[in-house]
């Protein structure tokens with residue numbers, strides 16, 4: 001681990017270090033059983049309260065492809081996907097997340113997953129026939145942080161529609177990119193997911209070492225999942241990738257044309273963290289969906305870790321656009337393996353919103369802050385909103 005004082009300040013205004021400068025004083029034990037070899041985030045199972053409304057949003061508005069459906073469940077995939085689905089919409093009474101699902105490298109990795117979580121004392125359920133259509137032998141767990149995690153290898157292959165340009169819309173979603181999880185103790189979560197084989201690519205901290213968020217990857221992009229500090233366990237968002245920035249602008253234009261601009265929660269913009277272009281939407285149940293494109297390659301073993309100062313108002317948006325409060329405070333419940341919502345535990349560390357937004361918050365564009373105009377001091381001053 002790199003000490004925060006040993007980081008290197010770059011000309012872009014963030015810090016670099018070789019090892020993530022994050023240490024937990026309350027770690028979950030590291031199992032002696034080896035972790036499963038995770039390839040990538042593969043799909044999310046969402047419980048939705050109005051299946052027709054959700055189908056309309058994800059299929060008719062966002063353009064995901066229906067692989068299979070019935071009166072209870074819709075299975076959707078992105079244009080470049082060759083596995084059965086990237087998103088499952090299941091009709092239910094409480095809007096929530098039933099599974100964050102990862103594909104593993106071999107069938108034997110399911111044995112490793114079961115042993116890893118059994119050693120941690122977690123509830124583990126394995127179904128040879130899978131929990132959903134299109135997926136074979138699967139392990140689902142209630143992980144030590146309360147998240148419903150799934151691992152699978154066997155899957156039905158479907159046609160990869162990447163060459164079917166006749167099916168593309170201007171805002172075409174081409175891949176599932178990542179999950180984002182809300183958890184009270186980010187260093188504890190990071191340590192656990194490092195044990196599971198994830199590597200930190202970027203994080204947000206203050207000068208006292210309080211960690212507000214961290215991005216973690218298996219595939220060689222900025223992340224497969226991220227930890228956002230807050231009351232949890234909850235799901236912050238699920239993200240789909242487009243090819244280019246203009247695809248995201250086309251989604252905004254379409255939502256405007258449909259008189260559904262209220263679906264847009266934040267953006268479009270350019271992230272500081274990840275360097276990606278982004279847009280955040282809310283689905284009919286309030287589940288947050290990010291549209292994301294053009295982050296960077298992270299696959300080398302010595303990929304440098306980027307650390308942002310929580311007071312740098314370009315960390316969440318490179319152009320300094322304010323982050324709306326709902327983005328910090330609202331998130332989706334997650335379910336246990338019986339389908340009941342997991343209790344939400346409050347974050348006790350400082351809140352990113354409190355330290356950066358409004359009258360009590362402090363943020364800067366330039367580090368010395370002396371010539372930042374008053375209207376831009378604090379990234380979301382309510383008095384400055386029309």
Ligand SMILES: [Fe+2]
Pocket residue numbers: 178179180237239290292
């Ligand atoms: Fe994201």
